Amino acid sequence: MTVQLLDDTFLSDPPKRLELADGFEFRHGERIAPFTIVYETFGELNRDRTNAVLVCHALSPGAHAAGKYAPDDAKPGWWDGLIGYGKGIDLHEHFVVCVNFPGSPWGTTGPASIDPATGTPYGSRYPWVTVEDMVESQRRVAGALGIERWKAVVGSSLGGMEVLMWAALHPERVERVISMAAAAAVPVSGVAWHLIGRKLVMSDPAFNHGDYYGGEKGLRGLQLARMVGHMTYMSDEALEKKFGRRRRGGTRQFEVDSYLEYQGQRFASAYDANSYIRVQAAMDEMDLDEQFGSLDAAFARFKGRALLVSFDTDWLFPSREVARLHEAMTRAGVDARHLDIATPNGHDAFLVDYHLITPPVVEFLRS
Amino acid sequence: MTVQLLDDTFLSDPPKRLELADGFEFRHGERIAPFTIVYETFGELNRDRTNAVLVCHALSPGAHAAGKYAPDDAKPGWWDGLIGYGKGIDLHEHFVVCVNFPGSPWGTTGPASIDPATGTPYGSRYPWVTVEDMVESQRRVAGALGIERWKAVVGSSLGGMEVLMWAALHPERVERVISMAAAAAVPVSGVAWHLIGRKLVMSDPAFNHGDYYGGEKGLRGLQLARMVGHMTYMSDEALEKKFGRRRRGGTRQFEVDSYLEYQGQRFASAYDANSYIRVQAAMDEMDLDEQFGSLDAAFARFKGRALLVSFDTDWLFPSREVARLHEAMTRAGVDARHLDIATPNGHDAFLVDYHLITPPVVEFLRS
Numbered sequence: 001m002t003v004q005l006l007d008d009t010f011l012s013d014p015p016k017r018l019e020l021a022d023g024f025e026f027r028h029g030e031r032i033a034p035f036t037i038v039y040e041t042f043g044e045l046n047r048d049r050t051n052a053v054l055v056c057h058a059l060s061p062g063a064h065a066a067g068k069y070a071p072d073d074a075k076p077g078w079w080d081g082l083i084g085y086g087k088g089i090d091l092h093e094h095f096v097v098c099v100n101f102p103g104s105p106w107g108t109t110g111p112a113s114i115d116p117a118t119g120t121p122y123g124s125r126y127p128w129v130t131v132e133d134m135v136e137s138q139r140r141v142a143g144a145l146g147i148e149r150w151k152a153v154v155g156s157s158l159g160g161m162e163v164l165m166w167a168a169l170h171p172e173r174v175e176r177v178i179s180m181a182a183a184a185a186v187p188v189s190g191v192a193w194h195l196i197g198r199k200l201v202m203s204d205p206a207f208n209h210g211d212y213y214g215g216e217k218g219l220r221g222l223q224l225a226r227m228v229g230h231m232t233y234m235s236d237e238a239l240e241k242k243f244g245r246r247r248r249g250g251t252r253q254f255e256v257d258s259y260l261e262y263q264g265q266r267f268a269s270a271y272d273a274n275s276y277i278r279v280q281a282a283m284d285e286m287d288l289d290e291q292f293g294s295l296d297a298a299f300a301r302f303k304g305r306a307l308l309v310s311f312d313t314d315w316l317f318p319s320r321e322v323a324r325l326h327e328a329m330t331r332a333g334v335d336a337r338h339l340d341i342a343t344p345n346g347h348d349a350f351l352v353d354y355h356l357i358t359p360p361v362v363e364f365l366r367s
Numbered sequence: 368m369t370v371q372l373l374d375d376t377f378l379s380d381p382p383k384r385l386e387l388a389d390g391f392e393f394r395h396g397e398r399i400a401p402f403t404i405v406y407e408t409f410g411e412l413n414r415d416r417t418n419a420v421l422v423c424h425a426l427s428p429g430a431h432a433a434g435k436y437a438p439d440d441a442k443p444g445w446w447d448g449l450i451g452y453g454k455g456i457d458l459h460e461h462f463v464v465c466v467n468f469p470g471s472p473w474g475t476t477g478p479a480s481i482d483p484a485t486g487t488p489y490g491s492r493y494p495w496v497t498v499e500d501m502v503e504s505q506r507r508v509a510g511a512l513g514i515e516r517w518k519a520v521v522g523s524s525l526g527g528m529e530v531l532m533w534a535a536l537h538p539e540r541v542e543r544v545i546s547m548a549a550a551a552a553v554p555v556s557g558v559a560w561h562l563i564g565r566k567l568v569m570s571d572p573a574f575n576h577g578d579y580y581g582g583e584k585g586l587r588g589l590q591l592a593r594m595v596g597h598m599t600y601m602s603d604e605a606l607e608k609k610f611g612r613r614r615r616g617g618t619r620q621f622e623v624d625s626y627l628e629y630q631g632q633r634f635a636s637a638y639d640a641n642s643y644i645r646v647q648a649a650m651d652e653m654d655l656d657e658q659f660g661s662l663d664a665a666f667a668r669f670k671g672r673a674l675l676v677s678f679d680t681d682w683l684f685p686s687r688e689v690a691r692l693h694e695a696m697t698r699a700g701v702d703a704r705h706l707d708i709a710t711p712n713g714h715d716a717f718l719v720d721y722h723l724i725t726p727p728v729v730e731f732l733r734s
Binding site: 185186188189191193195196200220221224228231236239243244245252254257260284285287315 | 554572
């Protein structure tokens with residue numbers, strides 16, 4: 001196989017599909033059949049299948065983690081800064097898999113997909129997903145690819161929570177985990193903001209309790225929820241530096257106002273409101289402490305190694321939460337390292353500060 | 368005059384009304400006539416009128432700053448913890464005045480008041496108020512009471528911003544200012560959250576662009592805006608301590624969820640949505656730096672003394688903003704003191720930590 005390298009990235013394969021004729025069973029008991037799981041792979045699986053790295057995506061993106069489908073694509077995959085030839089997760093050495101999880105709107109059967117039984121979108125009838133469902137979809141893809149054990153499971157934010165769920169649920173199938181800007185549960189401040197975001201979507205009459213398809217694109221409720229979400233991803237420092245109290249040229253409108261409107265409108269014109277509330281609820285519901293009785297118990301069977309990265313201005317998953325996770329892992333006998341990175345970029349640092357996250361990832365994958 | 372003391376407070380006079388037959392002119396040029404300003408007074412004005420203290424209220428409350436109208440009132444006035452006989456602002460010594468500002472829904476002619484010209488509420492036609500309008504309403508009451516010079520002007524949050532506006536606009540009429548949990552402008556993070564709150568109200572179809580009166584009580588948009596507002600008043604520490612990730616007995620509902628709903632519903636059932644968006648916009652629009660060319664220039668004519676109080680967990684007006692204000696005042700030659708109080712109670716500390724704010728207020732008023 002030859003790889004076509006582009007200036008800043010590479011040409012990636014189109015998405016692949018795993019068709020589950022017998023369907024997918026959700027943790028809460030519902031089954032959707034048939035069910036399609038969309039995933040992408042990057043690089044090549046070696047003969048003994050020991051170089052597979054699972055990259056877990058978060059709320060907004062999908063399986064297109066790196067590369068461009070065509071040289072003139074406007075943007076490469078969402079974590080192209082970390083994944084690529086000669087990059088942090090080096091595709092010369094690694095076979096990367098990224099699975100679009102159930103509930104997301106990016107290809108895998110989701111709330112906007114047509115229910116063959118009715119000919120209409122699942123909408124309000126789509127199950128409330130869990131992080132375990134996300135892990136299960138990844139496990140199904142691993143099975144299809146014949147991957148018994150991941151060299152590493154890597155992710156940030158919700159993706160980092162999936163990583164931790166892998167270590168807790170399938171410890172024998174994971175050699176290493178890298179979890180960034182994530183913890184074993186969302187702290188109450190994040191839960192509160194997420195709840196408000198979901199209320200915004202669900203209070204929009206146009207959302208019609210989830211059966212809104214065919215109506216206007218870009219629900220106002222989802223735009224507003226995204227603005228709230230966006231605020232929790234940005235540090236005060238970044239807001240101060242980027243906008244301050246500046247007005248838009250010649251008007252009294254604050255620059256931050258038009259920025260938030262732009263972010264809200266852009267997101268809501270593309271993302272499915274049913275996906276939004278479900279994926280965020282899954283994030284809030286995950287609580288390894290509650291699920292396993294204690295954090296120590298959650299990681300008691302995990303014999304791999306862990307790299308936990310926090311960002312000191314991340315308000316959603318503060319460093320102290322990651323420190324608590326690190327302590328629990330250490331008590332559970334895991335060889336875990338906690339790296340707290342100083343950056344003004346808040347929660348989103350994992351999408352910005354590649355010069356800071358690349359060296360520890362390279363070192364950890366080599367070890 | 369004899370004062371009836373109750374167990375924890377005192378019996379206060381009913382609200383007073385200043386009727387402006389020729390109306391009130393707003394800074395942006397509109398005039399409403401006739402116009403009523405509601406205010407309350409507490410304690411007695413001394414013969415040479417040197418013991419008058421103006422207390423400025425913030426977004427939520429009105430002129431009822433202290434005392435109970437009747438012994439069986441459920442609650443006393445909003446700053447009863449600081450104002451009273453033997454309290455921080457001691458009514459044995461001081462005559463306290465609190466004026467309900469234009470735009471507020473608590474008595475002074477506001478958006479919900481009936482326009483005699485049409486027989487319907489002003490609604491969307493009510494002017495967008497400014498902090499200068501608030502100060503002007505207080506100046507009108509001072510005139511009616513024959514108060515040339517305030518011994519002190521005191522307030523917190525938006526009230527603290529009014530205090531600073533007094534020092535900038537009418538420096539000769541103010542002997543002392545006490546500004547708590549406030550700065551000369553709202554920093555961008557607060558502006559962004561306020562903007563989102565206003566968008567929530569204005570995006571509610573039931574708000575009907577402001578002409579919603581007669582419809583359902585308790586607009587969902589205002590409930591949601593209050594939830595957002597409430598979040599910005601609470602510190603993460605307080606949220607963690609008060610709720611954590613606890614669920615409501617026997618259900619999966621987060622306790623913080625039912626708390627936010629309760630706060631939103633309680634507020635929206637009483638407060639006017641038109642007032643909410645106008646008062647908050649006034650707060651965001653104030654910027655002494657911009658208005659006077661610099662903060663130093665804003666306070667150049669003020670010869671009084673200043674006590675500036677910040678709370679170290681106040682996220683809306685961080686201590687560093689108050690420190691910046693203090694530096695500017697000092698450069699402008701003002702005898703200013705900045706007290707940064709350590710508390711887990713965030714922005715709302717001025718309504719909670721009376722044991723911490725009372726001693727410096729007593730000392731400062733005596734000096």
